[in-house]
Amino acid sequence: MTDSHKQCAFEEAIVSEVSTSKEAGAGEPVRRRRVSRRTVLQFAVAGVAAGAIGFGSGRLTAPGAELPDWTSADIPSQVGRRMVVTGGNGYPREGRSGLGYHQALALAAAGADVTIASRNRERGEEAVRRIRAAAPDATVRFESLDLTDLASIEEFTSRMTEAGGSLDLLVNNAGVQGRLEREETADGVERVFATNARGTFALSARLLPLLRNGTDPRIVWTASSRVGSIDFDDLQKERDYDYGGAYDDTKLGSILMALECERRSKAGGWGITSVVVHPGVCRTNIVLDGPGVDTPEGWRFQYVPFLWQDPAVGALPALYAATSPHAAGGAYYGPKQMQGLSGLPGFAVLPESARDVALAERYWGTLEDLAGVSFG
Numbered sequence: 001m002t003d004s005h006k007q008c009a010f011e012e013a014i015v016s017e018v019s020t021s022k023e024a025g026a027g028e029p030v031r032r033r034r035v036s037r038r039t040v041l042q043f044a045v046a047g048v049a050a051g052a053i054g055f056g057s058g059r060l061t062a063p064g065a066e067l068p069d070w071t072s073a074d075i076p077s078q079v080g081r082r083m084v085v086t087g088g089n090g091y092p093r094e095g096r097s098g099l100g101y102h103q104a105l106a107l108a109a110a111g112a113d114v115t116i117a118s119r120n121r122e123r124g125e126e127a128v129r130r131i132r133a134a135a136p137d138a139t140v141r142f143e144s145l146d147l148t149d150l151a152s153i154e155e156f157t158s159r160m161t162e163a164g165g166s167l168d169l170l171v172n173n174a175g176v177q178g179r180l181e182r183e184e185t186a187d188g189v190e191r192v193f194a195t196n197a198r199g200t201f202a203l204s205a206r207l208l209p210l211l212r213n214g215t216d217p218r219i220v221w222t223a224s225s226r227v228g229s230i231d232f233d234d235l236q237k238e239r240d241y242d243y244g245g246a247y248d249d250t251k252l253g254s255i256l257m258a259l260e261c262e263r264r265s266k267a268g269g270w271g272i273t274s275v276v277v278h279p280g281v282c283r284t285n286i287v288l289d290g291p292g293v294d295t296p297e298g299w300r301f302q303y304v305p306f307l308w309q310d311p312a313v314g315a316l317p318a319l320y321a322a323t324s325p326h327a328a329g330g331a332y333y334g335p336k337q338m339q340g341l342s343g344l345p346g347f348a349v350l351p352e353s354a355r356d357v358a359l360a361e362r363y364w365g366t367l368e369d370l371a372g373v374s375f376g
């Protein structure tokens with residue numbers, strides 16, 4: 001078996017695991033190995049680092065099996081492919097441009113026609129300017145999109161439809177962390193839920209007809225190494241708001257949406273591959289725009305910068321999911337080192353709750369109602 005065959009076989013195993021909800025490794029003989037002092041030390045350092053990065057009420061998911069090393073140099077030609085990446089910003093401060101910027105840069109450099117769809121025109125256009133400077137042949141543009149505003153989503157998708165009849169890739173990258181105090185959108189929806197869950201879902205539903213016309217069309221959803229739970233009685237945290245919980249719950253939601261999308265695509269013959277990724281822990285603007293510096297996250301952001309990986313590396317799981325011919329529908333990819341917090345892409349382990357098909361179906365139905373859209 002070649003490496004790529006082994007990889008495909010493993011990815012098929014992962015996908016069947018998703019659809020059967022089978023426990024990873026169940027029924028396999030337990031093998032005991034001698035553990036060296038060095039390994040113990042490495043695990044201890046990784047554990048302390050994971051704890052230091054801080055995951056409050058959320059639950060960390062550890063990485064699973066490994067993929068062969070894969071970097072942006074492995075991206076195949078994307079010439080002729082039309083793509084949307086949500087949330088891309090160029091920050092004047094070195095190293096703080098977000099994951100969407102790095103994804104758009106790599107995709108445009110590989111020849112794709114990329115639209116960065118984001119809420120802040122100035123930062124989005126700065127991302128475009130930087131990409132053109134780094135890759136002069138890049139086809140990249142900015143389009144205004146506010147995921148908290150259903151009308152803005154509708155306008156954006158109308159503009160995309162007028163400009164072309166098909167779409168080959170949607171990277172649902174845009175997302176926010178909660179701020180210290182609960183905030184609501186103009187139409188009265190909690191801000192984190194409105195952005196990460198309702199808006200992302202509505203956008204994907206509205207772009208579905210274009211994606212169904214695409215070639216090898218894919219949707220990449222963005223989760224987090226830290227996930228929460230879904231409380232249908234308080235989805236918008238009216239009773240019990242905390243900024244970490246608001247974020248973590250929507251990140252479990254991202255995995256549920258991705259896997260449900262994959263199941264529905266297969267059942268409905270949409271031809272769309274749905275994959276979910278997380279970037280590990282990256283030094284972007286999300287903490288400063290979210291809970292801010294006067295929080296444990298802010299403290300770590302300022303004073304323990306070595307724990308945060310370069311967003312260009314954090315962008316790789318999404319780039320793998322978006323472009324690799326081996327990326328599998330229903331798979332979950334994330335960094336493969338430091339307990340899944342940094343490094344090149346590997347398989348991430350699905351949290352147990354993300355395997356709950358009934359939960360995903362209910363979440364999907366709730367979002368259809370709240371967003372006023374339906375997939376299909």
Ligand SMILES: NC(=O)c1ccc[n+]([C@@H]2O[C@H](COP(=O)([O-])OP(=O)(O)OC[C@H]3O[C@@H](n4cnc5c(N)ncnc54)[C@H](OP(=O)(O)O)[C@@H]3O)[C@@H](O)[C@H]2O)c1
Nearest residue numbers: 087088089098099119120146147148174175281282284286
């Ligand atoms: N950084 C990490 O360690 C980490 C870890 C796990 C998961 N993630 C996920 O990775 C994704 C990218 O985050 P990042 O770290 O790159 O942070 P970021 O630099 O703050 O990027 C988030 C992007 O989303 C955009 N955005 C926010 N609200 C929006 C809205 N209402 N409509 C449209 N766009 C909106 C932001 O726009 P502006 O440019 O206007 O701010 C920004 O471009 C997010 O989904 C995040 O949850 C990040």
